[in-house]
Amino acid sequence: xxxxxxxxxxxxxxxxxxxxxxxxxxxxxxxxxxxxxxxxxxxxxxxxxxxxxxxxxxxxxxxxxxxxxxxxxxxxxxxxxxxxxxxxxxxxxxxxxxxxxxxxxxxxxxxxxxxxxxxxxxxxxxxxxxxxxxxxxxxxxxxxxxxxxxxxxxxxxxxxxxxxxxxxxxxxxxxxxxxxxxxxxxxxxxxxxxxxxxxxxxxxxxxxxxxxxxxxxxxxxxxxxxx
Numbered sequence: 001x002x003x004x005x006x007x008x009x010x011x012x013x014x015x016x017x018x019x020x021x022x023x024x025x026x027x028x029x030x031x032x033x034x035x036x037x038x039x040x041x042x043x044x045x046x047x048x049x050x051x052x053x054x055x056x057x058x059x060x061x062x063x064x065x066x067x068x069x070x071x072x073x074x075x076x077x078x079x080x081x082x083x084x085x086x087x088x089x090x091x092x093x094x095x096x097x098x099x100x101x102x103x104x105x106x107x108x109x110x111x112x113x114x115x116x117x118x119x120x121x122x123x124x125x126x127x128x129x130x131x132x133x134x135x136x137x138x139x140x141x142x143x144x145x146x147x148x149x150x151x152x153x154x155x156x157x158x159x160x161x162x163x164x165x166x167x168x169x170x171x172x173x174x175x176x177x178x179x180x181x182x183x184x185x186x187x188x189x190x191x192x193x194x195x196x197x198x199x200x201x202x203x204x205x206x207x208x209x210x211x212x213x214x215x216x217x218x219x220x221x222x223x224x225x226x227x
Contacts, residue, residue, distance in 0.1 A: 021113065021137075021163065021181050021199035042104065044074040049205050054165060055131055057158070059204050062188045071109025071192045073206050078105035087182075087214070087223040089200055091120070094192045096182070096200065098213055108210060111190040111201040119180050125214050125221035126171035131157035132183070160186060165204040166211040170223055180225065183207060 049062040049072075064072060071094065078097055082088065088097040088105075091112045097105040133154040141148035147155075155161055164184020172178055181199040184207035185191075191203055202210065214221050 021183060040077045042075040042077065044069065044072055046072060048073055048209070049203065052205055052208070054208060057131070057165070059159070059165065062203055062205065067109070067188065067203075068192055073109075073209065074107055075100070075104055076107045077103055078107075079103055080105075082222070082224070085213075085215070085220065085222070087125075087210075087221070089182075089223065089225045091200070091225065091227050096202065096210070098210060106209075106213075108202050108206045109191045111185065111187075111193055111195050113195045113199060113201070119178055120225045120227045121172070121178075123170040123172050123178050123180065123223045123225070124218045125168045125182075125216045125223060126175075126177075126218075127216050128166065128168040128211060128214060130166055130211070132161070132163045132167040133157060134161050134163045136162075162186075164201070164207055166207040168211065168214060168216075171218075173218075175218075182210070182223075 046064055049064040051061045052059040076097075078099065080086075080088070080099060082099050084099050084101045086099045088099065089095075089110070090097070091110075094110050094112060096108045096110050098108075099105050133156055134150060135152075135154045136144075136147045136150050138151055141151050162185065163181075164186060167181055167183040170178045170180045170182070183199060183201055184204040185201035186204065187201075188203050190201065195201075201207075
C-alpha cells in the first residue's frame with residue numbers, strides 16, 4: 001500500500017495543486033562559490049544514496065561519485081542566530097541548510113530553477129506531501145505541448161514524476177502561497193546547477209531525509225530564502 005501524507009491549509013489545496021513547479025533537464029553549471037559561513041565538514045553521508053525502498057516504490061541508486069562532494073548530504077559547522085529546525089536556502093551557492101543544535105547544520109546540495117531565483121524572503125512549510133502529483137504551470141504547457149495534458153489532472157506519483165519522492169509547500173507570513181516548493185527530483189545530475197525551470201530540487205534520497213525532519217506549520221518550520 002502506498003502511503004500519502006498531506007497537510008491541508010484551509011481550502012488552499014486546489015490552488016497549490018494547480019501551481020506545481022515545472023522541471024526539465026536543461027541546465028547550466030555554475031562556478032563553485034564555497035559554503036558561505038560553513039568552515040568545516042563534520043560528517044558526509046556518501047553511503048546514503050543506494051537503492052531506497054519507500055512507500056511501495058524502489059528509488060534507484062545514485063552514482064554518488066559523479067556528484068561533486070560539496071553537494072552531497074553532510075553535517076557542517078554553521079553559525080547563525082536562527083533556532084534549530086530553521087531551513088536556510090542559498091540559491092546562488094546551491095545549498096540548503098537545516099539548522100541543528102550547537103552551531104551545526106545538515107547541508108544538502110540543490111538545483112535551482114527560474115522560479116527558485118524569482119523569490120527570496122521568509123516563509124514556512126505550510127504542508128508537505130509524500131509522492132506528490134505534479135501539475136505543470138500553464139506557461140510551461142504553452143512551451144511544451146507534451147505536458148499540457150497534466151495541467152488539469154496532473155501526473156501521478158512515480159519514479160519519473162518531476163517532483164520526486166517528496167514536496168514541501170511554502171507560504172508567507174500572511175498565509176499566502178509563495179508558489180515556491182522544496183521537492184525531490186529523479187534528475188540527480190541537475191543538483192548544483194541552474195536549470196531552465198523548477199523550484200528548489202534535492203536528490204530523492206536527500207529530500208526524504210529533509211522531509212522527515214520538517215514539522216509543517218507557522219512557528220515550527222521557518223524557511224529563509226536568500227539569493
